[in-house]
Amino acid sequence: MKTRRTPAFAKASAGRQNLIAVALVGALAFTATIARAQDPLPSWNDGPAKQAIVEFVKATTTQGSPQFVPPEERIAAFDQDGTLWVEHPMYTQAMYCLERVPALVKAKPELAKVAPFSTVLELLHGDRAAMEKLHMEDLMKILAATSTGMSVEEFSAEAKKWLGEAKDSRWKKPYTELTYQPMQEVLKYLRANGFKTYIVTGGGQDFVRQFAEKTYGITLEQVVGTMGGTTYGYDKDGKPFLTKEPRLLLNDNNAGKPEGIHLMIGRRPYAAFGNSTGDQQMLEYTKAGDGARLCMLVLHDDATREYAYGPAQGLPDTKVGTFTQALYDEAKKRGWIVISMKDDWKQVFAFEK
Amino acid sequence: MKTRRTPAFAKASAGRQNLIAVALVGALAFTATIARAQDPLPSWNDGPAKQAIVEFVKATTTQGSPQFVPPEERIAAFDQDGTLWVEHPMYTQAMYCLERVPALVKAKPELAKVAPFSTVLELLHGDRAAMEKLHMEDLMKILAATSTGMSVEEFSAEAKKWLGEAKDSRWKKPYTELTYQPMQEVLKYLRANGFKTYIVTGGGQDFVRQFAEKTYGITLEQVVGTMGGTTYGYDKDGKPFLTKEPRLLLNDNNAGKPEGIHLMIGRRPYAAFGNSTGDQQMLEYTKAGDGARLCMLVLHDDATREYAYGPAQGLPDTKVGTFTQALYDEAKKRGWIVISMKDDWKQVFAFEK
Numbered sequence: 009m010k011t012r013r014t015p016a017f018a019k020a021s022a023g024r025q026n027l028i029a030v031a032l033v034g035a036l037a038f039t040a041t042i043a044r045a046q047d048p049l050p051s052w053n054d055g056p057a058k059q060a061i062v063e064f065v066k067a068t069t070t071q072g073s074p075q076f077v078p079p080e081e082r083i084a085a086f087d088q089d090g091t092l093w094v095e096h097p098m099y100t101q102a103m104y105c106l107e108r109v110p111a112l113v114k115a116k117p118e119l120a121k122v123a124p125f126s127t128v129l130e131l132l133h134g135d136r137a138a139m140e141k142l143h144m145e146d147l148m149k150i151l152a153a154t155s156t157g158m159s160v161e162e163f164s165a166e167a168k169k170w171l172g173e174a175k176d177s178r179w180k181k182p183y184t185e186l187t188y189q190p191m192q193e194v195l196k197y198l199r200a201n202g203f204k205t206y207i208v209t210g211g212g213q214d215f216v217r218q219f220a221e222k223t224y225g226i227t228l229e230q231v232v233g234t235m236g237g238t239t240y241g242y243d244k245d246g247k248p249f250l251t252k253e254p255r256l257l258l259n260d261n262n263a264g265k266p267e268g269i270h271l272m273i274g275r276r277p278y279a280a281f282g283n284s285t286g287d288q289q290m291l292e293y294t295k296a297g298d299g300a301r302l303c304m305l306v307l308h309d310d311a312t313r314e315y316a317y318g319p320a321q322g323l324p325d326t327k328v329g330t331f332t333q334a335l336y337d338e339a340k341k342r343g344w345i346v347i348s349m350k351d352d353w354k355q356v357f358a359f360e361k
Numbered sequence: 362m363k364t365r366r367t368p369a370f371a372k373a374s375a376g377r378q379n380l381i382a383v384a385l386v387g388a389l390a391f392t393a394t395i396a397r398a399q400d401p402l403p404s405w406n407d408g409p410a411k412q413a414i415v416e417f418v419k420a421t422t423t424q425g426s427p428q429f430v431p432p433e434e435r436i437a438a439f440d441q442d443g444t445l446w447v448e449h450p451m452y453t454q455a456m457y458c459l460e461r462v463p464a465l466v467k468a469k470p471e472l473a474k475v476a477p478f479s480t481v482l483e484l485l486h487g488d489r490a491a492m493e494k495l496h497m498e499d500l501m502k503i504l505a506a507t508s509t510g511m512s513v514e515e516f517s518a519e520a521k522k523w524l525g526e527a528k529d530s531r532w533k534k535p536y537t538e539l540t541y542q543p544m545q546e547v548l549k550y551l552r553a554n555g556f557k558t559y560i561v562t563g564g565g566q567d568f569v570r571q572f573a574e575k576t577y578g579i580t581l582e583q584v585v586g587t588m589g590g591t592t593y594g595y596d597k598d599g600k601p602f603l604t605k606e607p608r609l610l611l612n613d614n615n616a617g618k619p620e621g622i623h624l625m626i627g628r629r630p631y632a633a634f635g636n637s638t639g640d641q642q643m644l645e646y647t648k649a650g651d652g653a654r655l656c657m658l659v660l661h662d663d664a665t666r667e668y669a670y671g672p673a674q675g676l677p678d679t680k681v682g683t684f685t686q687a688l689y690d691e692a693k694k695r696g697w698i699v700i701s702m703k704d705d706w707k708q709v710f711a712f713e714k
Contacts, residue, residue, distance in 0.1 A: 080580055160623060204582075217627050227433055228627035229557075229582070238623050240616035240642055248645045250623050257610055257624070263593035270513060270591050270603050271610070272625060274570050274581035289593055292601045 048197040051190040051355040057304065057347045061194060064302040068278060069201045075300040077278055079202040084279040084302075085232075085269060085290060086195070088209040088216060091283045091306050092224065094176070094186040096315040097140050101211050102147055103183075104170055106132065106139055108154035124149060136177070152254040155212065156236060159249045167218040181359065184223045188306075189360075190353045191281070195224055198279065206277070208269060209233045210261035210286050214252065232272040234260045265290035278302065284318075285335050291344055303344040307331055310349040313356045401550040404543040404708040410657065410700045414547060417655040421631060422554045428653040430631055432555040437632040438585075438622060438643060439548070441562040441569060444636045444659050445577065447529070447539040449668040450493050454564050455500055456536075457523055459485065459492055461507035477502055489530070505607040508565065509589060512602045520571040534712065537576045541659075542713075543706045544634070548577055551632065559630070561622060562586045563614035563639050567605065585625040587613045618643035631655065637671075638688050644697055656697040660684055663702040666709045 052058040067075040068082065089095035109128045112119060119125045124146035131139050142150075155163060176183055195205050207226055209216055213233030220226040237255035242248050260268040266289050269277065279302040280287070280294035291303040308331065309316050317323050318330035325332060339346055349356065405411040420428040421435065442448035462481045465472060472478045477499035484492050495503075508516060529536055548558050560579055562569055566586030573579040590608035595601050613621040619642050622630065632655040633640070633647035644656040661684065662669050670676050671683035678685060692699050702709065 080574070213624075214627075221433070229625070231627070235624060237611075238620050240619050240646070248619070248642065248649050250619060250646075258590075266593050266601070266603060267591050271566075271588060272582070274567075274584070289601065293593070293603075296601050 048200070049190065049193045051193055051353060053352055053354050055352055057345055057352040060302065060304070060345050061197070064279065064300055065197065065201050067300045077299065081275060081278070082198075082201075082203040083206065083273060083275050083277040084198045084203045085206050085208040085265075085277040085281070085294065086191070087265075087282040087284070087287045087290070088207050088211055090308065091281050091287070092187055092191050092195075092207070093183070094314065095283075096308070096317060097137070099211065100176075100183045101151075101215050103139075103174070104167065104215065105147070105150045105154045106142075107170065107174065108166070109150065112154055119153070125153070151212075155215070156252045156254045159251055160214065160238065161249070163214060163252055164218060167215055171219055179357075179359075184219050185359060186357065187223060188353070189355050189358045191306075192224070192358070194281070195226070199225070203279070204230060206230045206232055206269075206273060208260065208265050208280075208290060210259070210264075212236070213260070232260060232268045234258065234264075235268070261286045263289045266293035269293070280304075281306070283308065284330050285332055288335060288338065292342070295342060295344070303339075303342070304347055305331065305335070305339055305344055306347045306349060307336075308349055310353075310356070313353075313360075314349060401553070402543065402546045404546055404706060406705055406707050408705055410698055410705040413655060413657070413698050414550070417632065417653055418550065418554050420653045430652065434628060434631070435551075435554070435556040436559065436626060436628050436630040437551045437556045438559050438561040438618075438630040438634070438647065439544070440635040440637070440640045440643070441560050441564055442636075443661065444634050444640070445540055445544050445548075445560070446536070447667065448636075449661070449670060450490070452564065453529075453536045454504075454568050456492075456527070457520065457568065458500070458503045458507045459495075460523065460527065461519070462503065465507055472506075478506070504565075508568070509605045509607045512604055513567065513591065514602070516567060516605055517571060520568055524572055532710075532712075537572050538712060539710065540576060541706070542708050542711045544659075545577070545711070547634070548579070552578070556632070557583060559583045559585055559622075559626060561613065561618055561633075561643060563612070563617075565589070566613070585613060585621045587611065587617075588621070614639045616642045619646035622646070633657075634659070636661065637683050638685055641688060641691065645695070648695060648697070656692075656695070657700055658684065658688070658692055658697055659700045659702060660689075661702055663706075663709070666706075666713075667702060 049058055049061065067073050068077040070076065086092055089099050106128050109125055110132065113125060113129065120129065124142065128139070128150065171182065171184060174183060175181055176186060179186060198205055205226055207216060207220055207224070207230065209232070211233050213231055213235050216233050217228045217231045220231045221228065235257040237253045237257050238250040239253055240248060240250055258264055258268050258271065262285070265287065269290065276297045277294045278297070278300065280291050281304045282291055283306040287305070291305070295301050295303050307320060308314060308318065309321055319325050319333045320331040320336040336346065355361070402411055402414065420426050421430040423429060439445055442452050459481050462478055463485065466478060466482060473482065477495065481492070481503065524535065524537060527536060528534055529539060532539060551558055558579055560569055560573055560577070560583065562585070564586050566584055566588050569586050570581045570584045573584045574581065588610040590606045590610050591603040592606055593601060593603055611617055611621055611624065615638070618640065622643065629650045630647045631650070631653065633644050634657045635644055636659040640658070644658070648654050648656050660673060661667060661671065662674055672678050672686045673684040673689040689699065708714070
């Protein structure tokens with residue numbers, strides 16, 4: 009019995025040891041998985057930017073923290089162009105308006121020989137890159153002609169159709185795939201911690217609403233943008249509808265950003281993210297509140313994976329809102345954190361995987 | 362053993378029967394409690410109005426229902442004055458502006474002899490009821506003088522202070538207690554079923570935001586009202602702040618209500634509640650959408666517990682937005698449901714208990 013028992017016991021014991029070893033290895037692997045799963049910002053390299061985000065969330069959401077913020081006050085504001093997705097060499101909405109010109113001219117043939125529509129028609133069939141050089145005044149005329157004078161439903165259908173088909177020239181992908189993976193993680197991380205994430209964009213509020221939900225998980229009501237008026241009326245069957253008007257209610261850029269935030273949200277944000285002079289006042293306004301406030305600016309310094317541009321990169325200022333040297337100095341002075349795309353982001357786009 | 366056993370068994374049996382009886386009574390009582398607890402609208406009398414609300418919620422929130430509405434689209438819009446709280450004989454916000462006049466004149470003594478401020482000063486110390494007869498034009502002047510030209514924080518502090526102290530003349534209670542209990546139940550019932558409840562008021566957006574959260578459980582971002590512009594600037598220490606301006610962005614009344622809804626929400630509501638001609642377009646716009654849409658109008662026909670007024674009550678139209686006979690006819694034609702305060706509401710105010 010003993011001879012039998014001993015090997016049996018030895019086997020059982022060896023088996024037990026194996027089981028323990030397996031369990032230990034499993035536990036370690038499991039712990040590593042948890043650690044990875046627990047990193048809410050896996051596309052960020054370790055560094056002051058990532059650290060600032062994590063510390064801000066900890067300070068504002070830990071019960072008993074002196075900087076605790078009640079859930080209803082947790083507002084985070086994100087610029088869109090250049091902060092959440094690619095804005096270079098041209099804003100996506102500007103591209104939308106330009107590419108709507110042929111359809112506009114088809115509907116109103118008298119515009120075919122009128123500038124700036126005639127210029128756009130030529131460039132669309134020739135030197136597309138030259139469209140970047142169109143003046144803002146011309147762009148505004150084109151915007152008014154292509155995005156107003158129709159019902160909100162017509163605008164929505166046209167914009168959605170274009171967004172589903174159009175592709176950018178460098179990556180050959182829909183514009184809505186050109187969002188920054190690290191910023192998508194920040195949006196999710198903040199929402200998981202009870203923050204309401206708002207887009208606060210100089211772009212058209214109605215335009216951005218066409219994709220914000222699907223692209224960023226941001227509901228229509230949480231899109232603050234440049235606002236145009238609408239007019240209520242009735243169709244021939246007496247059915248009411250709203251017509252988009254060229255009447256500007258609020259230019260949600262620069263000082264317009266805090267004004268738009270007050271109008272649409274009614275609260276000062278605790279966190280604000282931007283990338284250009286157009287975001288400066290939003291960051292100032294955010295930082296001027298009490299308690300922990302997180303202000304960050306994305307610096308486009310990655311010519312390989314995305315673009316490098318703006319005076320803070322030693323490059324000429326080619327457009328309205330860029331990261332000027334003055335903005336860079338202001339950021340350093342006021343304790344805003346500059347995100348270096350090159351150094352702080354492990355991965356830029358989701359499709360890089 | 363048998364003799365012992367039988368009584369023991371009999372006792373046990375009787376005990377079991379008692380237990381069953383107790384359990385049954387308990388279950389019935391429990392069921393009744395559940396039934397009461399499950400009635401989401403206990404202050405409503407049974408009738409077509411209550412039934413319409415319950416059926417609308419069932420149709421739009423039951424998975425598989427042909428009229429099911431995805432949670433992100435569940436928007437309900439509520440007028441405030443006369444729909445959620447008492448508006449008679451004068452809007453609370455008008456009372457606020459009038460009672461701010463003495464402080465205004467103290468700060469700007471030159472106004473003491475200028476109409477309409479001089480008139481208001483006289484009436485405040487004499488015939489207060491005559492203030493109801495002030496013209497809208499005068500009220501707008503007083504509104505601009507008492508609610509703009511200050512920072513949003515100053516306005517907020519002043520309005521909150523007044524709301525905490527002021528009492529209405531009939532019930533001698535703070536205005537914020539004069540909300541309709543049945544409508545509070547509708548707000549809670551809709552929210553419990555995934556609806557976002559918005560106030561869509563002709564009143565000042567910034568004014569209503571001072572009490573919406575505490576009074577109705579409606580967060581600041583979900584208050585749509587008449588909107589004024591603000592201007593971003595800096596104080597002497599360089600700290601940024603927003604100044605309230607007399608510049609009107611949107612008059613959130615009549616056609617302005619659907620326009621305001623598009624601006625602030627970007628979606629057509631599935632339910633809308635009002636009480637006057639100022640709400641007509643909001644109800645039309647709501648009803649014009651596909652699927653189940655609930656449109657309701659509160660009729661003030663209860664002179665005993667609240668007030669009876671408006672042409673639909675056979676009484677003269679004394680103010681801008683009332684329940685006209687034309688509105689009543691429109692409601693009947695379009696399938697909007699008229700809530701009779703007298704017949705449909707078991708209880709009007711929470712403090713009646």
